[in-house]
Amino acid sequence: MLRDEDARWMDVALALSGRTRGRTAPNPNVGCVLVAGGRVVGRGWTQAGGRPHAEAMALAEAGDGACGATAYVTLEPCAHRSPRGPACSDLLVASGIARVVAAIEDPDPRTAGQGFARLRDAGIAVTVGTGADAARRAMAGFLTRQALGRPVVTLKLATSLDGCIARADGESRWITGAESRAHAHLERARHDAILVGRGTFATDAPRLDVRLPGLEARSPARVLLSATGSAPDGWTVLAAPEAIATLPGDHLLVEGGARTAAAFLRAGLVDRLLLYRAPILIGGGVPALGDIGLHRLAEAHGRWQMVDARALGSDRLEVYERGPCSPVSSAI
Amino acid sequence: MLRDEDARWMDVALALSGRTRGRTAPNPNVGCVLVAGGRVVGRGWTQAGGRPHAEAMALAEAGDGACGATAYVTLEPCAHRSPRGPACSDLLVASGIARVVAAIEDPDPRTAGQGFARLRDAGIAVTVGTGADAARRAMAGFLTRQALGRPVVTLKLATSLDGCIARADGESRWITGAESRAHAHLERARHDAILVGRGTFATDAPRLDVRLPGLEARSPARVLLSATGSAPDGWTVLAAPEAIATLPGDHLLVEGGARTAAAFLRAGLVDRLLLYRAPILIGGGVPALGDIGLHRLAEAHGRWQMVDARALGSDRLEVYERGPCSPVSSAI
Numbered sequence: 001m002l003r004d005e006d007a008r009w010m011d012v013a014l015a016l017s018g019r020t021r022g023r024t025a026p027n028p029n030v031g032c033v034l035v036a037g038g039r040v041v042g043r044g045w046t047q048a049g050g051r052p053h054a055e056a057m058a059l060a061e062a063g064d065g066a067c068g069a070t071a072y073v074t075l076e077p078c079a080h081r082s083p084r085g086p087a088c089s090d091l092l093v094a095s096g097i098a099r100v101v102a103a104i105e106d107p108d109p110r111t112a113g114q115g116f117a118r119l120r121d122a123g124i125a126v127t128v129g130t131g132a133d134a135a136r137r138a139m140a141g142f143l144t145r146q147a148l149g150r151p152v153v154t155l156k157l158a159t160s161l162d163g164c165i166a167r168a169d170g171e172s173r174w175i176t177g178a179e180s181r182a183h184a185h186l187e188r189a190r191h192d193a194i195l196v197g198r199g200t201f202a203t204d205a206p207r208l209d210v211r212l213p214g215l216e217a218r219s220p221a222r223v224l225l226s227a228t229g230s231a232p233d234g235w236t237v238l239a240a241p242e243a244i245a246t247l248p249g250d251h252l253l254v255e256g257g258a259r260t261a262a263a264f265l266r267a268g269l270v271d272r273l274l275l276y277r278a279p280i281l282i283g284g285g286v287p288a289l290g291d292i293g294l295h296r297l298a299e300a301h302g303r304w305q306m307v308d309a310r311a312l313g314s315d316r317l318e319v320y321e322r323g324p325c326s327p328v329s330s331a332i
Numbered sequence: 333m334l335r336d337e338d339a340r341w342m343d344v345a346l347a348l349s350g351r352t353r354g355r356t357a358p359n360p361n362v363g364c365v366l367v368a369g370g371r372v373v374g375r376g377w378t379q380a381g382g383r384p385h386a387e388a389m390a391l392a393e394a395g396d397g398a399c400g401a402t403a404y405v406t407l408e409p410c411a412h413r414s415p416r417g418p419a420c421s422d423l424l425v426a427s428g429i430a431r432v433v434a435a436i437e438d439p440d441p442r443t444a445g446q447g448f449a450r451l452r453d454a455g456i457a458v459t460v461g462t463g464a465d466a467a468r469r470a471m472a473g474f475l476t477r478q479a480l481g482r483p484v485v486t487l488k489l490a491t492s493l494d495g496c497i498a499r500a501d502g503e504s505r506w507i508t509g510a511e512s513r514a515h516a517h518l519e520r521a522r523h524d525a526i527l528v529g530r531g532t533f534a535t536d537a538p539r540l541d542v543r544l545p546g547l548e549a550r551s552p553a554r555v556l557l558s559a560t561g562s563a564p565d566g567w568t569v570l571a572a573p574e575a576i577a578t579l580p581g582d583h584l585l586v587e588g589g590a591r592t593a594a595a596f597l598r599a600g601l602v603d604r605l606l607l608y609r610a611p612i613l614i615g616g617g618v619p620a621l622g623d624i625g626l627h628r629l630a631e632a633h634g635r636w637q638m639v640d641a642r643a644l645g646s647d648r649l650e651v652y653e654r655g656p657c658s659p660v661s662s663a664i
Contacts, residue, residue: 160632161607161652162620163495171629262615273613275493279652280632281605283594283624288494292615297503300492300612305646314637320493320611 141250164285192249435467473582496617524581529592
């Protein structure tokens with residue numbers, strides 16, 4: 001029963017962590033909720049730019065109400081002091097918090113267990129592991145940067161039922177419907193950067209922004225994959241997928257086209273696949289993917305597993321993540 | 333409340349109707365259940381070859397128990413006497429049945445309302461329309477033959493997430509998993525005939541049968557789409573999709589490959605789409621469909637609507653039927 005309650009409150013903290021996904025780099029997008037007597041006394045999430053941290057924001061909201069409360073936090077509270085603010089583990093100790101429930105340990109070597117140790121040393125009860133899988137997904141950008149030295153990469157594909165992204169003559173507006181396109185814009189707002197290849201740049205460049213009311217300012221940085229040529233105004237150019245390690249920000253959205261998508265898959269640099277599918281057949285159109293370097297069908301199995309699926313109008317969105325047989329590439 | 337009960341019993345009759353789908357031509361695959369005092373007293377379904385009819389089988393099972401019962405039947409009971417047996421409407425009158433609930437009227441001009449009239453003239457209460465949509469789906473073969481002079485056509489596609497049916501070098505075993513393949517074999521057993529093109533014939537011909545324990549004898553007739561060449565032993569050859577009107581049987585399954593599938597779509601001769609999808613990416617493979625004659629993307633929308641979806645192991649099956657904007661071709 002206590003475990004169930006912990007899991008429910010952690011879900012709240014995880015939802016809060018999503019509010020600034022794509023805008024907290026180099027810090028993780030942490031969520032935190034403070035609960036006393038079954039009621040929320042404070043909520044926080046890492047602010048855009050990385051400060052204040054989630055715990056600091058929640059403690060400020062709770063004030064004296066934090067004394068004796070339980071803090072649910074998606075990541076181990078930090079143990080390192082910085083010119084930009086005090087360590088969250090120190091703040092939690094000072095607040096009189098009675099218990100901390102954290103989803104996962106912070107891999108940053110400046111914290112990595114020391115946050116928990118400081119809390120326990122101060123007599124605070126600490127539980128670790130509640131909602132760990134969901135937390136790894138929610139903070140995949142930060143965790144991928146820590147583990148692999150590069151941003152987490154999402155590949156977006158919008159196809160017909162027969163896997164085409166355009167008619168043979170290039171006509172691609174529209175395959176998916178308004179609901180899918182709005183959802184795709186929301187995904188853009190949750191990424192630090194969008195990358196396209198030369199062909200998509202030539203046809204779609206002016207449109208690679210967030211066109212949702214109130215979210216126009218959230219348009220991510222624009223990145224062009226191109227082995228040759230200079231950077232257009234306001235764009236960053238990468239010569240190869242492997243160069244993504246140099247990008248600022250921990251969330252990269254690869255939007256097209258077929259050759260660019262294939263280049264990232266071939267390099268083992270796609271962590272998450274967003275597949276928007278419209279209930280139409282095109283026939284003889286432009287395939288979604290070029291050569292991804294698959295040598296046998298047997299190699300293709302086990303690389304992807306569906307983690308979410310939903311209807312978007314008459315379309316369907318499926319979200320896949322790396323499966324157990326998926327080759328993963330780090331920064332090179 | 334009475335309506336709900338009617339709908340539930342009609343579901344039973346519809347389930348029975350599926351038992352001989354693909355084996356009753358030129359007769360419809362009707363299902364019938366007789367209910368008295370909330371209990372089933374007789375069940376019937378059109379037998380392979382078309383006789384006995386569902387009502388005759390159910391009445392034989394019920395015997396005297398039919399007196400005062402309600403008959404749920406997926407199609408209007410026939411009104412025409414035949415050398416092969418008496419008219420079902422006469423049998424129902426003679427049995428002392430009190431009420432008949434039918435899903436739809438029989439479009440066969442020899443019955444077309446006359447079955448219901450004969451029942452009503454005998455003082456039997458008649459309700460028409462319960463489960464009508466499901467009945468049209470369950471007996472689509474017969475109804476398509478009556479309305480369009482040709483079998484109902486199901487197109488099966490088994491693809492990767494990126495819409496490929498093979499690797500670039502032709503390797504296609506296996507994209508989908510064992511559960512999908514078993515389901516596809518069950519679909520074969522529910523069709524009168526399977527059709528493939530020259531390419532699929534060359535690579536897969538020996539395998540176009542039902543390989544499910546106990547259902548081996550249900551393998552459908554084999555049809556080859558080929559503009560030239562003679563019929564291989566045991567095969568029927570069609571020169572063009574439009575020639576399907578000449579086939580015996582009311583259910584045709586089109587299994588491949590990409591050009592054959594496209595030819596049927598181009599001709600407006602696909603009524604139902606079975607889309608088996610494996611959670612794999614192939615990249616640069618063989619596309620599922622050749623040119624289907626689409627001139628603008630806008631034409632593609634509204635042609636297909638999903639009517640069923642389910643997981644099959646790690647694959648997913650989606651079933652589509654014609655949408656409101658779908659061109660339909662009759663026999664030519």
